[in-house]
Amino acid sequence: MSEDINLTKTLRERRIIFLLLVLAVAIPIIFPFSLKTHSTPLTEKAFNLIESTPAGSPVIISFDYDPSTVTELQPMAIAIIEHAWRKNHRIIAMAMWPQGSQMADMAFSEVQKKFGEEKVYGVDYVNLGYKPGGMVIIQTMGRNLKTVFPKDTAMNDYDSIPLLKNIKTIKDIKYVVSLSAGDPGLRDWIMTANGKFGIPVAGGTTAVSAPGFLPYVNDQNQLSGLLGGLKAAAEYELLLGYEGTASRGMNPQSIAHLLILALIVAGNIRVWRNRKKEKMAKEVNNG
Amino acid sequence: MKSKIPQLLAFLSGLVILVAAFIPHTPFGMFEETLTNWFMIISSFAILLGQSSLIQSNVAKITQKAPNWKYHIATLVSFGVMLIFGLLWGMENTPGILGQGEKLAESLGSKPFDYLFEYAFMPLSSTMFSLLAFYIASAAYRAFIMRTFESNLLLITAVIVMLGRTSFATILTSWIPDSLHFLRLPELTDFIMQYPNTAAQRAILISAALGVVGASLRIILGIERSYLGGEK
Amino acid sequence: MAELMKTIGIWLSAYFTLSIFSFLYKDNPFYKLAEQIFVGLSAAYWLVYTIYNILIPNLFNKLFTDFAHNWILLIPMALGIMMLMRMFPKLEWLSHYPMAIMVGTTAAIAMLLAFQSDFLSQIAATMVNPFKFSSPVDIVGTILLIIGTICGIYFFYFSKKQEGFYKIPSKVGIWFLMVSFGASFGYTVMARISLLIGRLDFLLRDWLHIIR
Numbered sequence: 001m002s003e004d005i006n007l008t009k010t011l012r013e014r015r016i017i018f019l020l021l022v023l024a025v026a027i028p029i030i031f032p033f034s035l036k037t038h039s040t041p042l043t044e045k046a047f048n049l050i051e052s053t054p055a056g057s058p059v060i061i062s063f064d065y066d067p068s069t070v071t072e073l074q075p076m077a078i079a080i081i082e083h084a085w086r087k088n089h090r091i092i093a094m095a096m097w098p099q100g101s102q103m104a105d106m107a108f109s110e111v112q113k114k115f116g117e118e119k120v121y122g123v124d125y126v127n128l129g130y131k132p133g134g135m136v137i138i139q140t141m142g143r144n145l146k147t148v149f150p151k152d153t154a155m156n157d158y159d160s161i162p163l164l165k166n167i168k169t170i171k172d173i174k175y176v177v178s179l180s181a182g183d184p185g186l187r188d189w190i191m192t193a194n195g196k197f198g199i200p201v202a203g204g205t206t207a208v209s210a211p212g213f214l215p216y217v218n219d220q221n222q223l224s225g226l227l228g229g230l231k232a233a234a235e236y237e238l239l240l241g242y243e244g245t246a247s248r249g250m251n252p253q254s255i256a257h258l259l260i261l262a263l264i265v266a267g268n269i270r271v272w273r274n275r276k277k278e279k280m281a282k283e284v285n286n287g
Numbered sequence: 288m289k290s291k292i293p294q295l296l297a298f299l300s301g302l303v304i305l306v307a308a309f310i311p312h313t314p315f316g317m318f319e320e321t322l323t324n325w326f327m328i329i330s331s332f333a334i335l336l337g338q339s340s341l342i343q344s345n346v347a348k349i350t351q352k353a354p355n356w357k358y359h360i361a362t363l364v365s366f367g368v369m370l371i372f373g374l375l376w377g378m379e380n381t382p383g384i385l386g387q388g389e390k391l392a393e394s395l396g397s398k399p400f401d402y403l404f405e406y407a408f409m410p411l412s413s414t415m416f417s418l419l420a421f422y423i424a425s426a427a428y429r430a431f432i433m434r435t436f437e438s439n440l441l442l443i444t445a446v447i448v449m450l451g452r453t454s455f456a457t458i459l460t461s462w463i464p465d466s467l468h469f470l471r472l473p474e475l476t477d478f479i480m481q482y483p484n485t486a487a488q489r490a491i492l493i494s495a496a497l498g499v500v501g502a503s504l505r506i507i508l509g510i511e512r513s514y515l516g517g518e519k
Numbered sequence: 520m521a522e523l524m525k526t527i528g529i530w531l532s533a534y535f536t537l538s539i540f541s542f543l544y545k546d547n548p549f550y551k552l553a554e555q556i557f558v559g560l561s562a563a564y565w566l567v568y569t570i571y572n573i574l575i576p577n578l579f580n581k582l583f584t585d586f587a588h589n590w591i592l593l594i595p596m597a598l599g600i601m602m603l604m605r606m607f608p609k610l611e612w613l614s615h616y617p618m619a620i621m622v623g624t625t626a627a628i629a630m631l632l633a634f635q636s637d638f639l640s641q642i643a644a645t646m647v648n649p650f651k652f653s654s655p656v657d658i659v660g661t662i663l664l665i666i667g668t669i670c671g672i673y674f675f676y677f678s679k680k681q682e683g684f685y686k687i688p689s690k691v692g693i694w695f696l697m698v699s700f701g702a703s704f705g706y707t708v709m710a711r712i713s714l715l716i717g718r719l720d721f722l723l724r725d726w727l728h729i730i731r
Binding site: 191230 | 707710
Binding site for chain 2: 520521522524525527528529531532533535536539540542543551552553554555556557558559560561562563564565566567568569570571573574577578591592594595596598599600602603605606611612614615616617618619620621622623624625626627628629630631633634636637638641642644645656660661663664665666667668669670671672674675692693694695696697698699700701702703704705706707708709711712714715717718721
């Protein structure tokens with residue numbers, strides 16, 4: 001009987017917490033307030049890599065994520081494509097996750113709205129599609145890019161694509177940006193593209209993975225900048241001078257964090273009160 | 288024979304890669320390139336294996352009338368519909384068996400495969416993972432309790448990082464003078480991430496790398512055979 | 520027609536979103552149906568992409584258009600078919616051959632790259648002179664980095680029993696690990712909340728048009 005009461009109480013508490021979370025996120029979306037985001041050194045490092053690369057450079061953006069992490073990584077993809085196009089870099093998109101290829105197309109379509117007909121498929125950007133294998137594929141790209149990607153997603157031959165004309169191996173690429181939600185992903189690029197071939201690699205990851213990649217941001221330049229989560233995407237948008245989906249998401253993010261902190265405090269108060277009750281009950285029994 | 292030859296194949300393929308790393312010239316470089324090309328094709332068949340296994344298990348559940356068997360019909364129907372759309376008209380720029388399906392794409396707004404991806408797959412995938420937000424909120428209330436010194440250290444760091452990565456971070460500690468700027472939340476968070484967090488993660492990386500080397504050597508030398516499944 | 524289909528699509532997305540969210544109240548038929556549809560769509564998506572992005576361009580197209588130069592691809596094709604034999608219990612042993620090649624290749628590549636990237640480079644990155652920095656924060660931080668890395672690695676050394684004096688670096692290592700886990704928790708909260716923001720933004724903006 002008391003177990004049933006406890007279970008009902010637990011269920012009720014959970015549902016209240018869920019409702020509070022929905023309100024904490026929904027209300028700031030409906031009623032946004034203006035609070036500034038400031039950029040951090042890790043984001044600036046990634047920004048500077050793209051900023052300092054000469055115009056006309058061929059670069060790879062690897063879309064190693066799926067729709068489950070679209071809120072964090074798609075704004076990064078859009079911001080990085082826009083930045084690369086502002087610098088007139090020629091983007092080679094690829095994916096090590098099957099859904100990544102479609103995420104790439106969606107990102108290009110979004111940025112294309114700003115650039116109009118200025119950016120031409122096959123000349124300024126190309127989507128080579130999905131290949132499985134992680135570091136094995138990247139290693140093969142180091143020998144022969146055409147062997148890995150004989151055609152692009154539109155089934156055009158490698159040799160018929162103007163952008164790929166002088167690109168034989170990954171060593172012809174000026175930098176790689178991997179937008180990664182897990183494995184295979186950024187770690188494979190760091191180990192292979194940077195570790196074996198010495199190509200600068202920058203990364204965008206979900207916030208979950210970000211702490212684990214910080215050791216690679218070091219004097220050895222294994223990672224030339226890291227965007228970790230929605231906040232980093234908002235910082236990148238700030239550096240580019242526009243307010244996109246990531247920047248708008250910082251308001252509900254901040255309020256939700258405060259709610260989580262409040263829940264931690266409330267949970268600790270609950271446990272402390274229960275401990276005190278148990279202690280008093282024990283003293284009464286002993287006394 | 289059935290276990291010796293696979294062990295020999297694992298050893299030879301590992302050996303080719305290892306030698307090619309130090310002697311990249313012909314023929315080792317060529318062997319390495321061939322092997323890695325083949326890897327991609329064999330991986331695709333492994334993916335096919337996964338799909339057929341999925342179909343097999345769902346059909347079995349339906350025929351055996353397992354609990355909730357009716358829902359597995361939806362699995363097979365959605366699988367079949369998506370597969371047919373993809374094969375017949377392709378996706379995005381990729382043509383299918385019946386070409387690009389321009390007329391169909393015009394009336395739907397996109398190809399049928401892309402339509403299902405955008406309006407069915409994407410929301411399902413995103414929402415499934417967004418459930419985790421609720422569970423982490425529930426866990427924050429129930430499980431994040433101050434007990435030992437170590438757990439308190441974890442809790443305090445989490446609080447600082449959570450506050451430091453919000454838009455309020457600057458406002459909350461802007462009153463701290465410039466001489467103590469490193470105690471301001473954004474800088475403190477950056478310090479924690481850049482130094483103690485990096486130290487611990489680096490220790491994990493180094494230790495894991497030694498583990499990977501050990502495990503890989505055991506596989507190549509045939510000591511570890513669990514990938515052969517049920518081998519003694 | 521395209522506009523109508525877009526509206527239907529948005530309502531379909533909203534239906535699936537709310538079906539999954541309904542699980543938060545309790546398990547129900549809407550959630551179960553949405554879950555199974557997700558499984559089916561996901562599997563088919565992967566299969567279609569495997570066919571169009573790998574099997575056709577990297578295998579079949581090469582074999583059919585230029586067999587003379589690509590006949591050797593019959594070997595990985597045969598190995599791939601052997602992989603499929605895993606479905607049949609009597610022929611399952613055939614799948615061990617391609618599996619062994621894949622595992623051997625991956626093990627060798629992973630070993631080389633992990634040793635270079637996660638071992639040598641990480642040790643080199645730790646061997647930093649803390650006093651080359653001008654800021655006291657960076658000096659203290661770098662000293663913490665060196666101590667934390669060494670103590671953290673020491674914690675994972677299980678070949679000798681850690682007792683007495685030898686327990687101290689292990690304890691320090693644990694403290695650094697706890698700080699790291701706390702930071703990871705903070706970032707995990709950020710990640711999970713971001714996912715929810717995306718879905719609620721869709722419901723409020725694209726579906727209900729409460730925000731423009």
